[in-house]
Amino acid sequence: MAKKGILLVNLGTPDSPQTADVRKYLDEFLMDGRVIDVNPILRTFLVKGIIVPFRSPKSAKLYKEIWSDDNGSPLLYYSIAQQKLLQERLGDDYQVELAMRYQSPSIETALEKLKANLVESIRVIPLFPQYASASTGSVIEKVMRLVKEWQTIPNISFVNSFHNHPLMIKNFAENSRKYGIENYDHILFSFHGLPQRQLIKCDHTGNWCLKREGCCDTLNDTNKFCYSAQSFDTARLIAEELGLPKERYSVCFQSRLGNDPWVQPYTSEVIAKLAAEGKKRLLVFCPAFVADCLETVYEVSEEYNTEFKHLGGEHVQLVESLNDSPLFVELLQELALKN
Numbered sequence: 001m002a003k004k005g006i007l008l009v010n011l012g013t014p015d016s017p018q019t020a021d022v023r024k025y026l027d028e029f030l031m032d033g034r035v036i037d038v039n040p041i042l043r044t045f046l047v048k049g050i051i052v053p054f055r056s057p058k059s060a061k062l063y064k065e066i067w068s069d070d071n072g073s074p075l076l077y078y079s080i081a082q083q084k085l086l087q088e089r090l091g092d093d094y095q096v097e098l099a100m101r102y103q104s105p106s107i108e109t110a111l112e113k114l115k116a117n118l119v120e121s122i123r124v125i126p127l128f129p130q131y132a133s134a135s136t137g138s139v140i141e142k143v144m145r146l147v148k149e150w151q152t153i154p155n156i157s158f159v160n161s162f163h164n165h166p167l168m169i170k171n172f173a174e175n176s177r178k179y180g181i182e183n184y185d186h187i188l189f190s191f192h193g194l195p196q197r198q199l200i201k202c203d204h205t206g207n208w209c210l211k212r213e214g215c216c217d218t219l220n221d222t223n224k225f226c227y228s229a230q231s232f233d234t235a236r237l238i239a240e241e242l243g244l245p246k247e248r249y250s251v252c253f254q255s256r257l258g259n260d261p262w263v264q265p266y267t268s269e270v271i272a273k274l275a276a277e278g279k280k281r282l283l284v285f286c287p288a289f290v291a292d293c294l295e296t297v298y299e300v301s302e303e304y305n306t307e308f309k310h311l312g313g314e315h316v317q318l319v320e321s322l323n324d325s326p327l328f329v330e331l332l333q334e335l336a337l338k339n
């Protein structure tokens with residue numbers, strides 16, 4: 001009997017922490033028109049002329065800090081574990097492949113493997129809980145561009161987002177329990193940032209997102225695909241699961257690139273404000289990521305921790321990501337089976 005194909009896709013990571021590989025990765029990533037969404041001439045100038053040459057050696061140093069001799073990049077290591085565990089759980093009727101949107105393993109190779117086995121259907125699961133054109137949108141576009149060339153196109157479906165999935169909410173909440181919420185002065189939900197213009201572009205009404213006070217505070221029919229609104233919703237659900245009152249937590253956005261305004265508030269500014277208020281211990285969730293990566297292991301555990309201590313705080317504790325936890329594999333199974 002023909003198998004059903006499942007394609008897990010995460011963002012991607014360099015092949016090694018050497019500057020040349022980081023350059024190759026950043027070049028492919030940032031030349032994506034959904035990531036640096038400006039006209040192609042300006043994008044080429046910015047990416048190839050400024051960002052990649054200056055950023056690659058700096059990012060390579062950071063990647064060296066998180067690279068393990070045995071396991072390489074944590075993002076790839078945990079993504080491979082997720083693929084293997086999902087394959088085990090789904091059994092022989094399914095073929096589970098893993099791809100990265102940028103670099104390797106490539107989406108082309110993974111799709112070719114599914115095609116070679118004549119799978120009867122393909123379910124694509126971008127590994128981003130909240131929808132953004134720069135992440136989920138880019139994966140969907142790339143898969144559609146490749147598959148449209150095939151002579152026989154099997155049944156194909158895409159997961160658009162799973163920002164409020166009960167198993168994800170439960171998984172993040174459970175990961176935090178060992179730290180004891182009561183031992184922390186404040187809790188942060190720090191999401192990957194996005195340029196504000198990308199939020200505005202997703203607002204089909206043109207008069208909601210960033211046009212109204214508190215536009216993303218609640219999710220409704222107008223903003224249901226808004227990355228920021230979905231992020232606030234994820235944070236609210238985890239806080240509810242933990243019984244956290246509103247004044248005990250903040251939502252913020254990290255990893256800003258360039259000088260344009262990004263989704264606010266910025267994590268570094270929130271941390272500075274909390275330090276100024278005399279807060280000493282912070283517990284940080286990063287629910288935009290389903291696997292630990294540079295943005296969690298380095299940016300939060302190292303950079304923000306150092307910054308906070310410098311400002312008078314004592315400790316920033318990261319809640320680890322979903323990684324290879326059984327609850328997350330169960331969630332992936334649900335996404336794989338749902339059509």
Ligand SMILES: C=CC1=C(C)c2cc3[nH]c(cc4nc(cc5[nH]c(cc1n2)c(C)c5CCC(=O)O)C(CCC(=O)O)=C4C)c(C)c3C=C
Nearest residue numbers: 011012013035059075128132134135192257288293294295
């Ligand atoms: C959560 C999903 C992600 C969105 C949305 C996203 C948008 C986005 N990112 C950049 C720039 C960079 N991101 C970098 C690393 C990185 N980004 C994500 C996820 C999302 N990005 C992950 C999982 C990672 C970590 C990868 C790893 O190898 O561990 C980097 C590279 C690192 C660095 O040099 O600091 C850049 C650059 C933009 C511009 C953007 C949206 C417009």
Ligand SMILES: [Fe+2]
Nearest residue numbers: 011192255295
């Ligand atoms: Fe990113």
Ligand SMILES: [Fe+2]
Nearest residue numbers: 209216226229
């Ligand atoms: Fe919004």
